[in-house]
Amino acid sequence: MSIKDIVIPPSRRKIGPAKSYNHIGKPMKRLEDPPLLTGTGQFIDDVVLPHMAHAAVLRSPLAHARIVKIDTSAAEALEGVVCVLTGEDVAKTNDPQFGSGNGIEQYCIAVGRVRHVGETVAAVVAESRYIAEDALELIEVDYEELPVIATVEQGIAATGDGILHPNHENGNIAFECNYDFGTVEEDFAAADHVIQRELRWGRTSGMPIETSGAVASYNPGRSKFEVYSNSSMYNYFGHGIAASLRVPPSKLNVIPVYAGGSFGSKMFAHKVPTLTATLARAAGRPVKFIEDRIDHMLSSDQHGPERVFDCSVAIKGGKMTSVKIKTVDDYGAYAQFGVGHHGNALSQVTGPYDIGSVRYDLKAVLTNKCQQGAYRGFGAEVSNFMIERLVDAAADELGEDRVEFRRRNLIPKEKFPHIIPTGNLYDSGDYQAVLAKALDKIGYDDFRAEQEAALKEGRYLGIGVATVQERSVFSATEYWMLERDPAFPLSSVPESVGITVDVSGKVVVDLHAPFWGNSPETVVGQVVAELLGVDPTDIIFTYADTDHGLPSAGPAGSRYTVMISGAVVGATEKLVTKMKRMAAVMMGTDEEDVDFRDGIFITRSGNRSKTIEEIATAAYNFRLDFPDSDDFSSGLTVQHVYDHPLTTMPADDRSHLGIFYPIMGHMCHVPVVEVDIETGSVKILRYVAVHDCGTVVNPLTLGGHVRGGTAQGIGSALYEKFCYDENGQFTNASFADYTIPSAYEMPPDIQIGHVETPSPYTEFGVKGAGEGGRMGAPPAVVAAVEDALKPLGVRIDEIPIGPSRLREIIRHSTGG
Amino acid sequence: MAIKKHELSVEVNGRTVRAEVEPRMMLSDFLRHELGLTGTHVGCEHGVCGACNVMLNGRSARSCLTYAVQVDGAKIETVESLGTIDKLHPLQQAFWEKHGLQCGFCTPGMLISALELLEKNPKPTREEIVDHMSGNLCRCTGYQNIIDAVAYAAELMAEQANG
Numbered sequence A: 001m002s003i004k005d006i007v008i009p010p011s012r013r014k015i016g017p018a019k020s021y022n023h024i025g026k027p028m029k030r031l032e033d034p035p036l037l038t039g040t041g042q043f044i045d046d047v048v049l050p051h052m053a054h055a056a057v058l059r060s061p062l063a064h065a066r067i068v069k070i071d072t073s074a075a076e077a078l079e080g081v082v083c084v085l086t087g088e089d090v091a092k093t094n095d096p097q098f099g100s101g102n103g104i105e106q107y108c109i110a111v112g113r114v115r116h117v118g119e120t121v122a123a124v125v126a127e128s129r130y131i132a133e134d135a136l137e138l139i140e141v142d143y144e145e146l147p148v149i150a151t152v153e154q155g156i157a158a159t160g161d162g163i164l165h166p167n168h169e170n171g172n173i174a175f176e177c178n179y180d181f182g183t184v185e186e187d188f189a190a191a192d193h194v195i196q197r198e199l200r201w202g203r204t205s206g207m208p209i210e211t212s213g214a215v216a217s218y219n220p221g222r223s224k225f226e227v228y229s230n231s232s233m234y235n236y237f238g239h240g241i242a243a244s245l246r247v248p249p250s251k252l253n254v255i256p257v258y259a260g261g262s263f264g265s266k267m268f269a270h271k272v273p274t275l276t277a278t279l280a281r282a283a284g285r286p287v288k289f290i291e292d293r294i295d296h297m298l299s300s301d302q303h304g305p306e307r308v309f310d311c312s313v314a315i316k317g318g319k320m321t322s323v324k325i326k327t328v329d330d331y332g333a334y335a336q337f338g339v340g341h342h343g344n345a346l347s348q349v350t351g352p353y354d355i356g357s358v359r360y361d362l363k364a365v366l367t368n369k370c371q372q373g374a375y376r377g378f379g380a381e382v383s384n385f386m387i388e389r390l391v392d393a394a395a396d397e398l399g400e401d402r403v404e405f406r407r408r409n410l411i412p413k414e415k416f417p418h419i420i421p422t423g424n425l426y427d428s429g430d431y432q433a434v435l436a437k438a439l440d441k442i443g444y445d446d447f448r449a450e451q452e453a454a455l456k457e458g459r460y461l462g463i464g465v466a467t468v469q470e471r472s473v474f475s476a477t478e479y480w481m482l483e484r485d486p487a488f489p490l491s492s493v494p495e496s497v498g499i500t501v502d503v504s505g506k507v508v509v510d511l512h513a514p515f516w517g518n519s520p521e522t523v524v525g526q527v528v529a530e531l532l533g534v535d536p537t538d539i540i541f542t543y544a545d546t547d548h549g550l551p552s553a554g555p556a557g558s559r560y561t562v563m564i565s566g567a568v569v570g571a572t573e574k575l576v577t578k579m580k581r582m583a584a585v586m587m588g589t590d591e592e593d594v595d596f597r598d599g600i601f602i603t604r605s606g607n608r609s610k611t612i613e614e615i616a617t618a619a620y621n622f623r624l625d626f627p628d629s630d631d632f633s634s635g636l637t638v639q640h641v642y643d644h645p646l647t648t649m650p651a652d653d654r655s656h657l658g659i660f661y662p663i664m665g666h667m668c669h670v671p672v673v674e675v676d677i678e679t680g681s682v683k684i685l686r687y688v689a690v691h692d693c694g695t696v697v698n699p700l701t702l703g704g705h706v707r708g709g710t711a712q713g714i715g716s717a718l719y720e721k722f723c724y725d726e727n728g729q730f731t732n733a734s735f736a737d738y739t740i741p742s743a744y745e746m747p748p749d750i751q752i753g754h755v756e757t758p759s760p761y762t763e764f765g766v767k768g769a770g771e772g773g774r775m776g777a778p779p780a781v782v783a784a785v786e787d788a789l790k791p792l793g794v795r796i797d798e799i800p801i802g803p804s805r806l807r808e809i810i811r812h813s814t815g816g
Numbered sequence B: 001m002a003i004k005k006h007e008l009s010v011e012v013n014g015r016t017v018r019a020e021v022e023p024r025m026m027l028s029d030f031l032r033h034e035l036g037l038t039g040t041h042v043g044c045e046h047g048v049c050g051a052c053n054v055m056l057n058g059r060s061a062r063s064c065l066t067y068a069v070q071v072d073g074a075k076i077e078t079v080e081s082l083g084t085i086d087k088l089h090p091l092q093q094a095f096w097e098k099h100g101l102q103c104g105f106c107t108p109g110m111l112i113s114a115l116e117l118l119e120k121n122p123k124p125t126r127e128e129i130v131d132h133m134s135g136n137l138c139r140c141t142g143y144q145n146i147i148d149a150v151a152y153a154a155e156l157m158a159e160q161a162n163g
């Protein structure tokens, strides 16, 4: 099998891009904002249930140890304590957490052994959080220390007690794969240059300002849990929490609340809701558990990737032909979602470049750290950094301008749709146009003179250019890279919507994924308004819990706007069909004689019409005015489930992975920086970000994503890193020590530009854009710093490069 | 052992509140859980993020680092004292117009910090705004729109004052 065998399915799009819209493409103010601005948005810690108790957890002070004995008696005796649970208790009532398997088992409270600092060892339920925390201090735990695996090298070499999960058959190797996509050896043999680099990407995470939390209750009569949670994807993986609680999915109702940011960290936060539900069942009353910041840093569900690369690119006649990538990933102590990182990487591993073959050798190693999960980019941001560093290195070694080298290697726009060596498809794009626009905006041609003049004054200015991909709309076949023969061959990634016109004629939209800082109401409001001709500010939104949930995977992998638009198109089509039928009867004419225009049903001749309100009144109240057929059943409610618009099966022999992440955004980020070589600090003077996200639904909110994501990318490049020492101690677990950027660290103006190449496969031609900024900023910023320090012969192969690390690099540089 | 409670009388958003609290109760918890004023948010509980900022006798303060008993006799204003959904305060209006929020979790603290700035300096420069607002963390917006919003709020408030 080869990628030549992939048959691109025909487009299922119903509505193509239009020249102009009434609502789509307008910078409409967000519908979500008024409650948030007035302090009336309901977040998880705002949920209060009658007779609710509060939980706090005891965290392991050791990175790796056997739990010999836990004495909870003093804690239990404290006035105000309701109950204390340990791993032993949990093992009696629960199954392992979602994502456990292959002998790697995780529970919401550690059973028998702790595997990272901060892992939950016991939980206390008490009348108040204050009392619960008092009680933690009364719990006595005897540990037997085990060898600490603080690095991937130690993980690979470990034996005996250094093996984190003795039941896992490959020791501390969580996962390993070796893929050759295309003619790698031949391409390298034929190359006239081979450029090689060793690169390092540091561990960070989403760090939303709101941590994860849950409020749970259990009704023993109905043997049913109700869990308020700021975890998302509950309509996709909620059954995973139910399984841990040993109940059928329908015995767990997950109720969404507003989430105060996620960026991946709440994408499927499962430990907190599972623990809270477990505690509620044990306590016999509702329980609230909200992580504090330190809980969240030490033991969230989702630390970002931590990876080293040994990679090389083959070049022939100035064109890149092949890449070899060897990567070792420091997974942390458990596997869960961490595996998703590499499927993401493989969806765009060759970047925007016309590269014919790829080798991908991956070793994922278990270490005594918190486990990995998602962080904005979900591993694809790391491969963007890798390929961009390699491209910059190649241009430098060939003695060529980095932009010129890119221009020659970008996939030309005539080549779309384009299948890359891994099998994934890039649907559309115009990469030269994006690059040209970005360079124009920053004034690239004038920069070298400015740089030279500054250097004469002893100032080190640099410019970086990153041209990178933003894959969007994942298909779950992505995970098939992990196994030849998947035990659970998941291939569904739907999104759903319900739309009701209520008795008063108001449009009510029922979403099946939560608000977590994105703009679901605004974006859906604009699309619904476009299709139904109603005022978007008049639409009412509800969020379905799992009891009423339709299939949905929520906002992840920059999929939501594309997928929910597809669902809304399907739903409004059904709704308009029914209303048109009713309008025809009401006006005494045939359906074919009725047009729907700007929210009015009107006869061809134009002399009779019905409004949505009039039809709603009749639909709910006057059944006998209509024919006796199910087409006219009372009410006006429709639902639509939209499945992935373009995906194909992976090859059986995994010679390719099929089409799994095809709606391909693109961006060019160009920062200008100044480096203070005495202190190692970096100031970003100017910043341009040009994106192609296809048809833009709302430029205001899209701009917010670009800027916010860029800020996070700048954080990853310059400021943020979770530090574990040689004993596995987490040495910077606070906002004072783990420094996310403040307003000070931001460039004064991130200038945004758009190029719109609509996707041929999605409604209106929309592409995903939610992760954009963070996927572009790290390679761009590092390239700019390197450019600034070129006179000193500095080469940068890692992030983050905080001031002290940059000083070190400068000291060891050839010219420093 | 029961902890002795202390009496407290404090003006919150223009109303006098009397309560008995444990000496260790944080002001953030008192406002949120005793008074139900959940607009004030808690992001770190160690004084860094500023999500918990409230006005304490006319100056912004971290309610997560302040004990409720410390505010006996004081005057507190929280986000709930600003505008309402139907009549937003110019700061809220400006944050809305300029897309100065995404998840909205940092927003109440941001609004309080901005209020403090504009009360003492109605015409701040961009640098002064950045300087003042850099004590509040936001993970969503990248700050630029927040800075724009504060500058715009200053304009709106000047217009209101003039007219």
Ligand code: FES
Binding pocket: B041, B042, B043, B044, B045, B046, B047, B048, B049, B050, B051, B052, B053, B062, B063, B064, B065
């Ligand atoms: S919660 Fe008070 S400063 Fe973060």
Ligand code: FES
Binding pocket: A209, A260, A261, A517, B100, B101, B102, B103, B104, B105, B106, B107, B137, B138, B139, B140, B141
């Ligand atoms: S808007 Fe989400 S943290 Fe600021």
